[in-house]
Each structure stands twice: as structure tokens, then as C-alpha cells.
Amino acid sequence: MIKNKTLLVLFRLVLGGLFVYAGVVKALDPLDFAQNIRNYDIVGQSLSFIAAVVLPWLEILAGLALAAGVWKRASALVISGLLVFFIVLTLVTIVRGLDVDCGCFGAFGREAGLGVILEDLGMLYLGLCILLAPKKRSR
């Protein structure tokens, strides 16, 4: 468990910033992102659309809250939950042998593979450090 406050603030800024960025590039082109989701061949047309509209804003709001230090643990919980979901999704995609753009960072997306999982695991580590950081004493 990391106790260093400066390090935790840095983690919040990095992770929050990454999520805001990832959310903004997706929110700019929700239909393109919907196609990305559809490529995973897990959900149908309508759910792809709904997820493509909502998910970027979940990333943006959770990222903003985390970076700003508002509801730190709650936003870290949302982000960690999303990361666990992305990791499982990527694993399933690899096992199914699908060649799919991960859709992670808009134009900077790449194939959903081991690299993406490692990246997500790195971010999950930051998220869990924030989520499980010792509570500050009230006095």
C-alpha cells in the first residue's frame, strides 16, 4: 500500500488525465466508437450505440473527479472496474482469435492484444493504489 501523498496525487493526475483523454477522443466520434464496440462481436447494434454514447462520459467524469480529487475513491473504483472489464474483454478477444482494434484511444488505438492488457494492468495498479490508500486522519 502506497502512503506517499505526493505519489498518490501524481497517480491521480496521470490516471485521471489518461481517462479524460481517452473519453474525449471517443466522445468526439461516438459512431466510430460504436463500430469499434461492434467489432468485438459481443453486443448487438443497439447496445453498441448505447455503450458508445455513455462509456466515454463515464471515463471523462470519473477521470475529471479523480484528477480533481473529488470523490477520489469512488472515481478510482469506477476506473478500476472499467479496467478490469477491459482486461477481461481483451483476454476473451485474444482467446476467440479476433483481430480487433482495441478502440482505447481513438486514432491511437491498436490491436486488442497483450500490449493493451499490460497497459491496462499498469493503470489498474494506479487505480488500486488510490482506492486502497490509507484514509487520512480527521485530526
Added chain:
Amino acid sequence: MSDARRIIRQALTIGVLSVLVAAAVHFPLVNRFVRGEFRETFFSRADYPGIRLITLQEAEDLWAAGETVFFDARGAGPYGEGHVPRARNLPEAESRQMLPADVLKLLRERALVVYCEGGDCQSSLLLAKRLHDEGFKDIRVMTGGWEEWKKAGLPEDRGDDQE
């Protein structure tokens, strides 16, 4: 224990707020979805392995190389007002009757790029799916469409369809 509850409640609030903000920001899109659009727009890679979405830069490179056939999926009116040079006009609604069989056969071996107006237009994707069903194996959809092409100051032609 109450701490955990508070965190979960806040996390759920973030979720609810995201839905509300998303619905507000993308209201025009959501409205179109509620009216029945986007139910056939997105395709499964397994069903349509020959279709790829491309950026303006990729489309420009393909156009400059001159090997790829461009199709404009808009109607004859907007096409006449301006289109990608050498692009054929193939309005999505008429795409079944527009191309004679010998042309289809000739083009089957070549890569195609399809586009429509841009923004959230759907006809290029629908045309791409239709062409895929016709047997075309390499179809790229320029998602930015004519709007993006024109905005970038790339070459344009006016007037009727040309061979």
C-alpha cells in the same frame, strides 16, 4: 462499512451523471436512435471482413495513388455540387440498379473507397455493406466524408457523374 457504502453510492452517482451528460451532449444522435436509426449501421467484422473504416489521410493517399475506385454515396444533387475527383456517383438508395454487371465484374478486383456527406451520415456504410454483399472484397469507408475532404482543401470536381 458505511465508508464502503458511501463510495459505492458515489460511484453509482458518477454512472448516473454520465448517462445524463451523454444524453444531453449527444441529444441529436440519441433522438435519431430513438426514432429507429443506427439499428443496421454497425457491422460485425465476422460478417463483413472486407470493410474497413479509414481516415481522411488514408483516403487521400489511396486517391493520390490512383488505383482505388471512389464511390460517392450521396444523391445526384450534392454530388453535382462537388465531389472527390474521379469518384463515381452511386447513391445508396439506387445502388442495386446503378452499376451494370460488366462494371461490377471489372471493379471486383479493385479496392473501393465509399463516402457520403460526413458527420453522422449513414449511406456510405450502408452502401459498403451492399457492395460487400455483391462480392466486393476490399471496401474502405471514408468516415469523415465529403465534408472533411472539402474542409481539408483537397481537390474537388463539380458536375455529373464521369467514367
